[in-house]
Amino acid sequence: MIYVTCAIINFDDKILAVQRSETMKLPFKWEFAGGKIEVGESEIDCIKREIFEELNIQIEVKERLTPVVHQYPNFKIKLIPYTALYVSGDLKLREHCDFVLANKNELINLDWAEADLPILKEFVEL
Numbered sequence: 001m002i003y004v005t006c007a008i009i010n011f012d013d014k015i016l017a018v019q020r021s022e023t024m025k026l027p028f029k030w031e032f033a034g035g036k037i038e039v040g041e042s043e044i045d046c047i048k049r050e051i052f053e054e055l056n057i058q059i060e061v062k063e064r065l066t067p068v069v070h071q072y073p074n075f076k077i078k079l080i081p082y083t084a085l086y087v088s089g090d091l092k093l094r095e096h097c098d099f100v101l102a103n104k105n106e107l108i109n110l111d112w113a114e115a116d117l118p119i120l121k122e123f124v125e126l
């Protein structure tokens with residue numbers, strides 16, 4: 001099982017979603033930016049580090065939502081979501097191929113990585 005954090009980032013009252021690129025696992029699927037927890041790293045340190053590495057921005061981490069365990073055909077993940085606020089930095093996509101700033105209704109129309117669907121549902125109902 002791989003442990004992955006992801007951030008639902010509020011950016012000017014919209015939510016940031018990012019699209020995985022062709023060369024990543026789950027190509028072209030939409031997700032919340034984040035990544036694998038390193039040995040000895042806290043979830044919050046992980047999410048802040050991953051967001052800076054992938055997007056070049058600083059965030060303030062807010063609320064932990066319900067983690068999702070999901071079995072993909074070749075691997076299993078525990079995806080741990082946090083809500084967050086954009087704080088500073090110019091957004092740059094260092095790994096993903098696209099992003100959107102969307103409201104809750106627009107988010108649900110994207111082609112999400114399957115593990116994100118329960119997270120999206122919980123967030124939309126908050």
Ligand SMILES: Nc1nc2c([nH]c(=O)n2[C@H]2C[C@H](O)[C@@H](COP(=O)(O)OP(=O)(O)OP(=O)(O)O)O2)c(=O)[nH]1
Pocket residue numbers: 004005006024025026030031032033034035036077079113114115116
């Ligand atoms: N960051 C993130 N990953 C997600 C989400 N949903 C989801 O299924 N995943 C999966 C995709 C990846 O397989 C894994 C996250 O790992 P990662 O992005 O750090 O690394 P990766 O597997 O793409 O690449 P690699 O380092 O193994 O080469 O979790 C999500 O919302 N955010």
